[in-house]
Amino acid sequence: MTKKTCIAMVPSSGLSHLIPQVEFAKQFLQQHNQFIVSFIIPTDGPLTPSMQQILNTLPPNIDFIILPQVKNLPQHSYEPATKMKLVAKYSVPFLQEAIKSLISKTHLVALISGVFSTDAHKVAKKFNLSSYLFYPSGAFTYSFFVTLPNLDDSVSSETEYLLEPAYETVIVPGSTITLTIEDIPDIIKSERSSILYKSFLDVCKKFSLFDGVIINTFTDLEPEVIRVLQENERESKKPCVYPVGPIIRNESNCEENINLMCLRWLENQQPSSVLFVCFGSGGTVSHEQLNELAFGLELSGKKFLWVVRVPNKVTNSAYFVGEKDDPLEYLPNGFLERTKENGLVVSSWAPQVEILGHGSIGGFLSHCGWSSILESVVNGVPMIVWPLFAEQKMNAKLLIDVLKVGVRVNVDDESGIVKREEVAKSVKRIMEGDESLEIRKRIKELSVGAAVATSEDGSSWKALSSLALKLHSF
Known part of the structure; x- marks a missing residue:
């Protein structure tokens, strides 16, 4: 019997990260039903009722695997982003076993990681799988975060904070917006020597390692940023950028x-x-x-x-x-x-x-x-x-x-x-x-x-088709 072509998805922990990836999977499979999708869920505790309900109502061509709970997280992991990253990192051995199981049952071609599940990238490469990042936010913030490691390298080692005093403002590539220290996430305002800052910087560094980045936006919403990202992709072998949005829920998960x-x-x-x-x-x-x-x-x-x-x-x-x-x-x-x-x-x-x-x-x-x-x-x-x-x-x-x-x-x-x-x-x-x-x-x-973007032959429809063609070639 011919094995079905499978894509594994490893979302970051939490409802707000699971929902966009589930909706992406549904949209992708609706357009390209020759694939199946398997979610592999890192955890540090029982799933919330809302998450369980979403997983229990998945269509037949999407299934899920709940990884064993990660125990004894370090004290500094209570900051949300750091916690999500560590849960994914400590789940890598469990993830490897889940991937082995999928390979034995399906024709597994790719692993798609959530933003804070970037440690899954090395698992994908270990098993010779195509590796993608699912970025649930827009191209503007992605452009800033993927540039963050270069910005960090440009700051002298004596400087304690990223934007002070060397960089009072930052212009995001592809945008006319000037960001001040008041505009950026609090985690980037931490001392550059802090565990929180280093943890987030490591996440951003891994963005450039993926074969492609799936972004929940569309061309008419962020045309210039998308154009610059795609130019960078062609000129410097950066990850392929797939603007596939808007990916939103069709109905709420509510009583x-x-x-x-x-x-x-x-x-x-x-x-x-x-x-x-x-x-x-x-x-x-x-x-x-x-x-x-x-x-x-x-x-x-x-x-x-x-x-x-x-x-x-x-x-x-x-x-x-x-x-x-x-x-x-x-x-x-x-x-x-x-x-x-x-x-x-x-x-x-x-x-x-x-x-x-x-x-x-x-x-x-x-x-x-x-x-x-x-x-x-x-x-x-x-x-x-x-x-x-x-x-x-x-x-x-x-x-x-x-x-x-x-x-x-x-x-x-x-x-x-x-x-x-x-x-x-x-x-x-x-x-x-x-x-x-x-x-x-x-x-x-x-x-x-x-x-228009999500209609047949719209920009997001074409981006999904391009991604499907790439995955089908493996």
């Missing part, structure tokens, strides 16, 4: 009763009248900031649908801390009663994909995670830009300075929070007036571009 509650409420609202407020699957704000956001939404007088989480001073705490308290208990006294005619407030989770696709939504207050950005672009929904952590401030610069499809909230210099007046002002800017109309026009154009 049915919450889905119905949100969508029924939206059905009773006017077209483009509601602001959706959500900080992604892991974003949180402090209690003080939660109150200011609440008062700002109330002050704006606009309709809103708000996903509230238990406040925390650590902006990505929802990734690691289960919510035992009721988030609604942290809202200002009387807020729910005062705003019951204008707003719907839900705890922790809501069906974001379905909400952004609803005709009543007129704006999205977002933390600027890339998946949320793409969902907003696909549905033509303008954004209020409120970045919290990781590469989100870089994404925010792209949205405001280049794409011009949103407005950005301003943080108060003294308190370090966004005041209620600023919240209300931003809501009104995105929901009414001439500025809103211009932003709405631009994001509608990008929405059309996204649809």
Whole structure:
């Protein structure tokens, strides 16, 4: 019996990394059904119910292998990026055994690694497999991170920090955006001698080792950056770049009763009248900031649908801390009663994909995670830009300075929070007036571009076909 041609995928740990890779696999197989895909999942504990549900509902041509749990991670691994990298690194022996098993059953041709699973590259090479990186964010941030090792080499050994004093600003190849130290992820602001910084730098160094990089973007969204990356590929034998996006979910992984509650409420609202407020699957704000956001939404007088989480001073705490308290208990006294005619407030989770696709939504207050950005672009929904952590401030610069499809909230210099007046002002800017109309026009154009890119013979469709042809040749 002829063995089926198989691709193995090793996602970085966590729901926000698993979802884009699963959606990519589905899209790839829909277009090229001669392949099968096997996910190999590194773990350091039991899978969350959400992850388990996603894996249990995979189509027949996608299966999965859960690797044994990694134990006794070092103390410094509590920073998210470092933890994900170490989980993947310590899973390499388990990964090798899983690859051996797949080779015995299938015609395994390639291994596709997540951003923090780059140690899987050496496993691919050991078994003479084609090796690819799946980059779930945009070409702009990829261009910065793949350049980071060169930037680091240019800084003198006496310099403690990357951007001070030798580099006060950085221009990303293929972009006119100038980044300051305020715009880059916190992990890069660590001392260059620190374990956190070195760990992330090692991830970025491995980017250039892959045969190709699959990026969740499309040509009309980031034309110049993609052009420069592809020129570099031709001129200096850099990895092939495949812009295959937008890859987004078709439906949310959310409880049915919450889905119905949100969508029924939206059905009773006017077209483009509601602001959706959500900080992604892991974003949180402090209690003080939660109150200011609440008062700002109330002050704006606009309709809103708000996903509230238990406040925390650590902006990505929802990734690691289960919510035992009721988030609604942290809202200002009387807020729910005062705003019951204008707003719907839900705890922790809501069906974001379905909400952004609803005709009543007129704006999205977002933390600027890339998946949320793409969902907003696909549905033509303008954004209020409120970045919290990781590469989100870089994404925010792209949205405001280049794409011009949103407005950005301003943080108060003294308190370090966004005041209620600023919240209300931003809501009104995105929901009414001439500025809103211009932003709405631009994001509608990008929405059309996204649809064209993924249609037959569109740029992303062709990129997937090119990748499939390469893989089929092995």
